[in-house]
Amino acid sequence: MSLFFAYLSVVAALASGFLALATDKRSELDRLVRLLSQPWPKLQVRAEGIFSAAHYAEFHRNSLFILLGISGVSAVLAGGTALLSGVVTTDTLPFGLPWLNWHIRFDALSGFFYLLIGLSLIAVSLFGPGYVREFEHGKHSLAVLGLFTGFFVAGMELVLLADDAFFFVIAWELMSLSSYFLVAFQHEHASNRRAAFLYLLMAVVGAIAIILAYGVLASFSGGLTFDHFRSLKLTPVWSSVAFTLALIGFGMKAGLVPFHAWLPEAHPAAPSHVSALMSGVMLKIAVYGFIRFTFDLLDEVFWQWGLLALLLGTASAVLGILYAMQQQNLKRLLAYSSVENIGIIFIALGLALIFFSGGQPRLGTLGIVAALMHCLNHSLFKSLLFLGAGAILHNTHEQSMENMGGLIHRMPRLSGIFLIGCISISGLPPFNGFVSEWLIFQTALQTGNVDSGVIRSLIPTASAVLALTSALAAGCFVNVYGVAFLGLPRSRHVASCHEVSHRGMLAGPAMLAVLCVLFGIFPAPVIESLNVVTGQLVGNTLPQVSAMGWLWVSPVAQEVASYSPFLVLVGILLTVWLCYQLFYRQSGRLEARRADPWDCGFGGLNARMQYSCTGFAMPFRRIFQPVFDVEETIEEQKSGPDGFHTQRLRYQLRVSDRSWAFVYQPVARSVLNLSKWASRIQTGNIRTYIAYSFFTLIILLWGIS
Amino acid sequence: MAWLLALLQTLLFIASAPLLAGWLKKVKCRLQNRRSPSIIQPYRDLRKLWRKEPIVAHSASWIFKATPYIVLSTTVLTASIVPLIAVNLPTAKIADVVVLIGFFALGRFFLALAGMDIGTAFGGMGSSREMTVSSLAEPAMLMAVFTLAMSASTTNLSEAMKYVLNTGLVLRPSFVFAMLGLMLVAVAETGRIPVDNPTTHLELTMIHEAMILEYSGRHLGLIEWASQIKLMIYGVLIVNIFFPWGIAQSFSLESLGIGAMSLLLKLIGLTVLLGLSEVVLAKMRVFRVQEYLSFAYLLTLLGMLSHIILEVQH
Structure with missing residues (x-):
């Protein structure tokens, strides 16, 4: 059942992609439909209405996104059934190499990430029709955008379905290449072309690392399917080589420091609904790849790996948010904040690795659960924020926060939705971002169970950095919301803008906002369903999570730590209501008087101050x-x-x-030097080239004889 | 019964917070050879403010008006988690000490937004500085909490206090460092000298006051009350975690009375210490606050390391 929905989702995404090719084919379609519907005059009248010049564009646009929406809904259904039933389904598709068909496996881990794709995809398909309207009369055809969006989504889903290395890499490349075209969509700007090239370069390098990592496994197991890999026993050295390659490959895609430089360039360059998918979902696919490779395919884990992941994660988290804070471009800021969140996820995964290798599978499981929770939460609020940034861009044509301000008066609904995203991403209770960070802190707190003193002192330091990160994130998003939405408008076109008129453009982010609140208040059911994932993946669950009832979370044990976000919310609402009753109602409903703000007696405050x-x-x-x-x-x-x-x-x-200065420029320089050195053999003199041919010939002849 | 007691304890907590502020002011005045206002002056001030008409700037949005209620309610909720005169209350289970840090962050988030809502330079300046100070204070606070949590192997406040009670009077170097670090953090987070000066109104030096400069009347009253409760929360945290002796472990009237009396004595001691330090020290420049907070972090880190090196038995 789950596999059926999973296939349906892929097919719908591909169909949406192919349908996009019909963007500029109105007259041909019109003729075709007239021909086909000749026997039914009623149908013909309807068809003429749809395929008339006036209505075709809207019909076509909507049907593109309806197909994507169907893909999203079936992805959610597929993920939901896989998580609830806990059934692993396998299949073989007759494509691919003659002796190696595509192996499909759909288990709870794939299902969880399917769910994550589906939720963001539904929001995007609600948001999309309103947003892409402005591209219709632009320089670029909607056909390109729609085609590659469909392929991109299908590619991500196929990665989750893959059960052999060959198919995995094909799906991975489909995802990378189609997203390259999406980044390069508005290629009239030189910066976008540069971003797209950089993205392609990093994707290629990352893919090489991934292929090599699979190559290590394949050469020892003698097969390409994941089942071969699972039964493989590697020596520690080779398994560490494979792990390092996988960490580099998947880390590059996920945007771990120091491989992150492409991310803040590429994500803002794409149209906003694609940025939402790239930042919200595609990075999680890389995390999926890492989890699948490390916890499923490799048979043993070592604490050194955990330490490496922990260090990279910590560096990504704190550097990501520090760089995010210094951005003025809203979408760039959000992209950097993705680096931060990926860092947080890798901190949790690093902790999980350390605990697993230390013989503490229950705590390791807690780490994986925390990482998966943060994947889900980040996909929700990051998609929300990117869609919100897209709505602002759509209405004001402004990306720089320095020109925004006062949007809360002009876009009251969007500002409410965006506020929920900002609170969630800052990791504040009782919303969803806090739950996963709290789980990571709880995991880190169990360090006392580790034997090595060095690790015991490193983990608390890493979690202090995590605390710094979340405090900085709060500062960063106070900055975003305070500058963009509050205060006075800093430019004329922002001052004259108004609420988003397209209903779907609000409904998409609003849906995500509702989910952010829901998952924040009722995290226990989500964590419970993750038990299925960890049960299949590492053979361990967290049975005690909802030992105190489903309104409570107690990850380790009841007396160690417990948190009830629902009671927290009730408490906050109750106290707010009581305060309001006491201090507003009972004090004779004294209304606030409106006046000018305090200007130190000088007068003439303006927006530039x-x-x-x-x-x-x-x-x-x-x-x-x-x-x-x-x-x-x-x-x-x-x-x-x-x-x-x-x-x-x-x-x-x-x-x-x-x-740039530390990693990329040295690499670029050395590549340049190397090529200069190699080009020495090209003297430009015909005699030298003849000599080369002569010697090559002699060597060849010598070799043959 | 237990829930009722928890509610009563919370009410006692928030009702006595202005008293603590009044007492602190009295201590400071006495040390500075001044005549002090009455100890119940904060109550009078609050009553005056609550009755006054609030004035709101034209450019303010709903965030500005809602913030005082949100800030007060998150602070009250935090107060309800912290064991005041008795442990084992059911509210302590709702949220642990990491959530407590989160509650403070939530209140601060809205306060900083409200500072930027009007669109004046002061508000933004205050918000920016407040977020800076808090982002540096939070790791230090968490480190102190971690030290405690790793000893007691719990983050539940009530359980942690019981652990310290049960192990008796043992001198732990880690706790000494953690306590010193937490005290420095508390001074920074509650906006006291030398990080911030709650009585100053010189615009360029203030942090917290700059953020709430536009508030007046009822709104200001709520915010003031919230910051008094916050001061008391930090005080109670410090005395009850590191010196929990006397706190009631059963709900009999006698033990609750002992709990209240011992808490009173401990808080009096702590406020005298705070008053003394405020009289002796001068406010420092904004960009020296990072050094101060790094020192706090260093102390808590030392606490953590000494816990790992000296105290863990295998």
């Missing part, structure tokens, strides 16, 4: 200075006899990512 987002982030920039590459210049134009009178002042600030 507000704190800007660069200003807000300044203390962080100064405190964490070693992390950034800051270029700050002040140009003064002076006049008067002694240059006392400053006429113009120009302030320039550029904050760039250190990973």
Whole structure:
């Protein structure tokens, strides 16, 4: 049953992709439909209405996204049935190499990630029709966008279905390549072309690492299916080689520091609903690959791996959020915050590895559950925020927060939805982001059970960094919301904008916001259903999670830690209501009086006197200075006899990512040097080339004889 | 019965918070050779504010008006988790100490948003600084909590206090470091000297006050009350975690009375210490706060390491 829905989802996504090809084929379709519907005059009238020049565009656009929506709903159904029933279904498709058909396996882990794709996809398909309208009359055809969106979604789903290395890599490449075309969609901007190229380059390098990782397993097992790999016993050295390659390959796709530089370039370049899918879902597919490879395919894990994942995760988390804070472009900021969240997920996975290798499978399971919860939560709120940023972009044509402000008065509904996303991503109770971070803290707190003293002191330090990260995230999103939605508008077109008119563009993010609240308040059922996943994956569950009832979460034991978000919410609402009754109703309903804000008695406050987002982030920039590459210049134009009178002042600030200077530029330079060195044999002199041919010939002849 | 007692304890908590603020002011005035206002002056101030008409800027949104209620209610909820005069109350199970840090962060999130809602420079400045200070204070606080939690192997406050009670008076270097670190964090988080000055109104030096500069009347009253409760929460956390002796372990009237009396004595001691430090120290520059908080972090880290090196038995 679950497999049927899984296939349906893939087919619907592909159908949506192929349907997009009909964007500019209205007249041909019109003729075809007239021909086909000739026997039924009633149908013909309807068809003429749809395929008329006036209605075709809307019909076509809607049907594209309805198909994507069907794909999303069936993905949710597939994931839901796999999680609830706990049945593993396998299948073989007659495609691929003649001696190796595509192996399909759909278990609870794939089902969970299917669910995650489905939820975001439904929101995107609600949001999409309103959003892509503006591309219709633009330079680029909707056909390209629709085709590759469909392929992209299908690629992600096929990765989850794959049960042999060959099929996995094909699906992986389908996902990577089609998303390349989506990043390059608005290729008239040089920056987008550059971002797309960088993305392609990193995808290729990452794929090489993944292929090599599978290659290690395949060469020892003598087969390409995952079943071969599962029964394989590797020596620690080879299994560490495979793990490192997988960590590099999947980490590159997931955007782990220091392989993250493509992510903040590529994600903002794509259209917003695709950015939502890329940041919300595609990164999770990379996490899926890592989990599948490490916990399922490799037979043994070592604490050194866990330490490596923990260190990379910690670095990604704190650097991601610090860089996010310094961005003015909203979508770029969100992309950097994805780096942070992926870091948080890898912290949890690193903890899981350490506990598994230390013979604490229950705590390891807790780590995996925390990581999976954070995957789900991040996909929800990051998709929400990207869609929200897309709605703002759609209405104001503005990406820079420095020109926004006061949107809460102009877009009241969107601002409410966006606020929920901001609270969730900041990891504040009682919303969903907090639950997964709390679980990670609870996992980290069990360090006392580890034997090695070094690890026992490293893990608390890592979790202190996690605390720093979540506090910085709160600061970052106060900045986002405060600058973009509150205060006074900083530009004219933002001042004159109004609420999103397309209903679906609000419904998509609103659905995600409702899920953020729901999963935040009732996390126990979700964690319970994850027991099926961990049961199949590592053969261990967390039976005590809802020992106190389904409103409570107690991950380790009742007396160790417990949390009831529902009671927290009830408590907050009750106290707010009581305060309101006591202090507003009982005090004679004294209404607040509206007046001008305090201006120190000078008067003339205007929007430019507000704190800007660069200003807000300044203390962080100064405190964490070693992390950034800051270029700050002040140009003064002076006049008067002694240059006392400053006429113009120009302030320039550029904050760039250190990973460029430390990782990418050296690599690029050495590649360049290497190619220069190799090009020495190309002298441009015909005699040399003849000599080359001559010697090659002689060597060949010598070899043959 | 237990739930009723928990409710009563919460009411006692929030009702006595202004008293603590009044007492602190009295201590400070005495140390500075000034005549102090009456100890119940904070109650009078709050009553005055609650009766006054609030003034809201034209550009304010619903966030500005809702924030005082949200801040107060998260603070009250936090107060309900912290064991005041008795352990074993059912409310302590709702949320552990990590959630408690989260509650403070939630209140702060809205307060910082409200600071930016009007669109003046002061509000934004206050918000930016408050988020900076708190983001540096949070790791230190968590480290202190971790030290405690690893000794007691629980993050439930009530259980942790019981653990300290049951092990008796043992000198643990880790607890000493954690307590010192937590005290420094508490000073930063409640906006006291030397990090922030709650009595200043010189715009460029203030942090917390800059954020709430636009609040008046009823709204200001709620926020003031919330910050008094927050001060008391930190005080109670410090004295009850590290010196829990006297706290009631059963719900008999006698033990509750002992619990209340011992808490009173402990809090009096702590506020005298706080008052003394505020009189002796001067407020520091904003960009020296990071050094102060790094020191707090270092202390808690030392606490953690000494726990791992000296105290874990295998």
